[in-house]
Amino acid sequence: MFHLLDVxxxxxxxISGVLTALNKKLDPFGVFIIAFVTAVGGGTLRDVLIGRxxxxxxxxxxxxxxxxxxxxxxxxxxxxxxRLRKSLFLFDTIGLxxxxxxxxEKGIEIGLHPIICIALGTMTACFGGVIRDIxxxxxxxxxxxxxxxxxxxxGGIVFFALKYFNLNNDVLYLVTSSVIxxxxxxxxxxxxxxxxxxxx
Amino acid sequence: MFHLLDVxxxxxxxISGVLTALNKKLDPFGVFIIAFVTAVGGGTLRDVLIGRxxxxxxxxxxxxxxxxxxxxxxxxxxxxxxRLRKSLFLFDTIGLxxxxxxxxEKGIEIGLHPIICIALGTMTACFGGVIRDIxxxxxxxxxxxxxxxxxxxxGGIVFFALKYFNLNNDVLYLVTSSVIxxxxxxxxxxxxxxxxxxxx
Amino acid sequence: MFHLLDVxxxxxxxISGVLTALNKKLDPFGVFIIAFVTAVGGGTLRDVLIGRxxxxxxxxxxxxxxxxxxxxxxxxxxxxxxRLRKSLFLFDTIGLxxxxxxxxEKGIEIGLHPIICIALGTMTACFGGVIRDIxxxxxxxxxxxxxxxxxxxxGGIVFFALKYFNLNNDVLYLVTSSVIxxxxxxxxxxxxxxxxxxxx
Numbered sequence: 374m375f376h377l378l379d380v381x382x383x384x385x386x387x388i389s390g391v392l393t394a395l396n397k398k399l400d401p402f403g404v405f406i407i408a409f410v411t412a413v414g415g416g417t418l419r420d421v422l423i424g425r426x427x428x429x430x431x432x433x434x435x436x437x438x439x440x441x442x443x444x445x446x447x448x449x450x451x452x453x454x455x456r457l458r459k460s461l462f463l464f465d466t467i468g469l470x471x472x473x474x475x476x477x478e479k480g481i482e483i484g485l486h487p488i489i490c491i492a493l494g495t496m497t498a499c500f501g502g503v504i505r506d507i508x509x510x511x512x513x514x515x516x517x518x519x520x521x522x523x524x525x526x527x528g529g530i531v532f533f534a535l536k537y538f539n540l541n542n543d544v545l546y547l548v549t550s551s552v553i554x555x556x557x558x559x560x561x562x563x564x565x566x567x568x569x570x571x572x573x
Numbered sequence: 574m575f576h577l578l579d580v581x582x583x584x585x586x587x588i589s590g591v592l593t594a595l596n597k598k599l600d601p602f603g604v605f606i607i608a609f610v611t612a613v614g615g616g617t618l619r620d621v622l623i624g625r626x627x628x629x630x631x632x633x634x635x636x637x638x639x640x641x642x643x644x645x646x647x648x649x650x651x652x653x654x655x656r657l658r659k660s661l662f663l664f665d666t667i668g669l670x671x672x673x674x675x676x677x678e679k680g681i682e683i684g685l686h687p688i689i690c691i692a693l694g695t696m697t698a699c700f701g702g703v704i705r706d707i708x709x710x711x712x713x714x715x716x717x718x719x720x721x722x723x724x725x726x727x728g729g730i731v732f733f734a735l736k737y738f739n740l741n742n743d744v745l746y747l748v749t750s751s752v753i754x755x756x757x758x759x760x761x762x763x764x765x766x767x768x769x770x771x772x773x
Numbered sequence: 774m775f776h777l778l779d780v781x782x783x784x785x786x787x788i789s790g791v792l793t794a795l796n797k798k799l800d801p802f803g804v805f806i807i808a809f810v811t812a813v814g815g816g817t818l819r820d821v822l823i824g825r826x827x828x829x830x831x832x833x834x835x836x837x838x839x840x841x842x843x844x845x846x847x848x849x850x851x852x853x854x855x856r857l858r859k860s861l862f863l864f865d866t867i868g869l870x871x872x873x874x875x876x877x878e879k880g881i882e883i884g885l886h887p888i889i890c891i892a893l894g895t896m897t898a899c900f901g902g903v904i905r906d907i908x909x910x911x912x913x914x915x916x917x918x919x920x921x922x923x924x925x926x927x928g929g930i931v932f933f934a935l936k937y938f939n940l941n942n943d944v945l946y947l948v949t950s951s952v953i954x955x956x957x958x959x960x961x962x963x964x965x966x967x968x969x970x971x972x973x
Contacts, residue, residue: 400767402723403716417622422817424826426624431689448770489831503908508703510712512910516803523802567800570848600967602923603916617822626824631889648970708903710912 379475380439382468386412387443388454389465390505395451397509407505408444412436414501419476419493423483466557470550472498473525477532477549491529498525518566521557528553579675580639582668586612587643588654589665590705595651597709607705608644612636614701619676619693623683666757670750672698673725677732677749691729698725718766721757728753779875780839782868786812787843788854789865790905795851797909807905808844812836814901819876819893823883866957870950872898873925877932877949891929898925918966921957928953 390411394404410417413430420428430436447454454461476497480490499515499522506513515521532549540548559565590611594604610617613630620628630636647654654661676697680690699715699722706713715721732749740748759765790811794804810817813830820828830836847854854861876897880890899915899922906913915921932949940948959965 395771397712397716398769398771399712399716400718400720400769402720402767403713404770406716421621421821422826422828423831424624424824426622427683427685427689428622431623431685434686434688437688483827485827485831486834488834488837489827507707507907508713508716510710510910512797512799513803513908516797516799516806516908518800520800520802567802569798569800570804571795571798595971597912597916598969598971599912599916600918600920600969602920602967603913604970606916621821624824626822627883627885627889628822631823631885634886634888637888707907708913708916710910 585664785864
């Protein structure tokens with residue numbers, strides 16, 4: 374079940390990568406790479422920083438297949454994706470929750486401090502988009518207005534708060550991802566943004 | 574022989590890095606770093622992702638020396654490099670073939686799947702240029718029109734197709750690099766580009 | 774003493790990161806990430822390239838705390854930081870010296886060649902700023918006019934020249950960091966820049 378959500382999230386992230394790339398006049402190879410880094414860039418950065426190599430997508434081809442599937446789907450149906458925007462947004466949000474949990478888990482596995490684990494969860498969920506934006510020559514959107522990252526951090530704090538009470542892992546996962554998904558849905562519905570910080 | 578070609582390719586890539594940097598009003602340190610990442614950035618990224626650390630150029634100073642040589646050569650003869658453009662292009666193309674093979678080999682050595690090995694070959698040959706373009710604040714050229722990467726992928730497929738027939742390694746190397754070099758020369762001669770993909 | 778200087782340098786780098794970010798209309802999360810990579814980005818890149826993982830800041834929370842302290846201090850006092858510019862500049866310069874030494878040491882610890890160690894020292898001290906500039910969508914300032922990197926390289930050469938005479942480590946550290954700090958102060962006072970290199 375968890376792996377299934379991971380796979381759905383990966384494909385959703387890849388499709389959102391294609392959609393970003395289509396605004397940039399790239400060739401198919403460029404679009405594919407953007408889709409690829411959007412989907413697995415965060416996890417790859419995490420793996421490199423904690424020394425879990427060869428990085429994840431090199432050891433489980435499912436990711437490559439799902440990204441390729443997302444890539445071709447998005448290219449073929451790119452005229453009709455607007456109509457699917459709602460489903461896409463839902464899958465993307467599921468990805469956000471699942472990827473955060475995966476990042477948290479990888480940190481816990483190797484005994485890192487909760488603060489670092491939360492950083493790893495946020496990185497896994499959000500930094501694929503950061504690398505995508507850098508490759509597209511833009512200041513990363515999550516540094517400017519998207520509250521993506523803040524939601525992941527809140528999710529991570531909830532996770533460790535609950536873990537403190539020795540809840541069972543399934544409950545932990547369910548509650549944390551529900552929190553992340555719910556806040557994300559509300560953030561978009563009610564247009565929650567962080568204010569920008571300037572020189573005053 | 575193979576190592577010699579690697580060394581020639583490294584120097585050619587470094588020179589092409591200097592030529593790009595000269596358009597960017599950088600100081601000598603900036604130009605050197607651009608030359609450096611153009612030459613070994615792809616292999617460095619590959620090494621980091623597969624966990625082969627300290628990365629290659631830290632363990633064999635030949636790379637540092639060849640890049641320095643390329644750097645000074647390019648700076649001193651920068652007025653005359655236009656005349657040498659053809660030889661440079663040839664060396665650059667040799668680099669493309671050799672670097673792809675090196676990347677393929679590193680993946681095979683640690684038992685990765687052929688698809689991942691092809692990705693590593695392409696990364697080794699092409700992503701130095703990607704990092705160069707990011708440092709120069711441009712969308713990577715191979716994402717926009719250069720078919721560099723596609724050629725490396727074709728080379729990788731040929732490599733594994735031939736390997737399937739248990740050909741001897743020397744033949745494998747010779748054929749694969751010849752395929753890459755030939756397609757690259759033809760691509761430039763006949764102006765082959767991938768079309769860009771837009772929103773329709 | 775050495776660790777104290779490291780901590781001061783980290784905080785100074787984080788504050789300088791915030792100051793850069795304030796010009797970019799980022800949200801608080803974006804500003805924090807810029808502060809973070811400015812402070813520990815160079816050391817993180819070094820750790821990844823030499824395979825020292827999980828990278829430094831994941832194993833010693835002091836860095837996270839100091840960066841957070843720098844972040845909040847800079848945000849709260851951002852109207853008054855102009856008056857503190859001199860002290861900030863001094864701490865920043867101390868950071869430059871200390872970070873170079875740390876990078877040199879990490880390279881020596883794992884038996885790398887002096888040339889590579891000097892590269893690691895320079896990377897530790899200067900590449901946090903490079904990553905900061907890339908995230909802010911600018912060509913890195915040290916590639917254009919700041920002689921930051923050149924000073925670190927000179928410091929590294931002095932270090933190994935003295936080491937050759939078997940000086941004791943404390944003397945080595947003191948002299949090297951003094952050289953770096955002195956040149957940096959003079960460079961700013963006398964406006965020393967490297968010339969840009971163009972196409973002639």
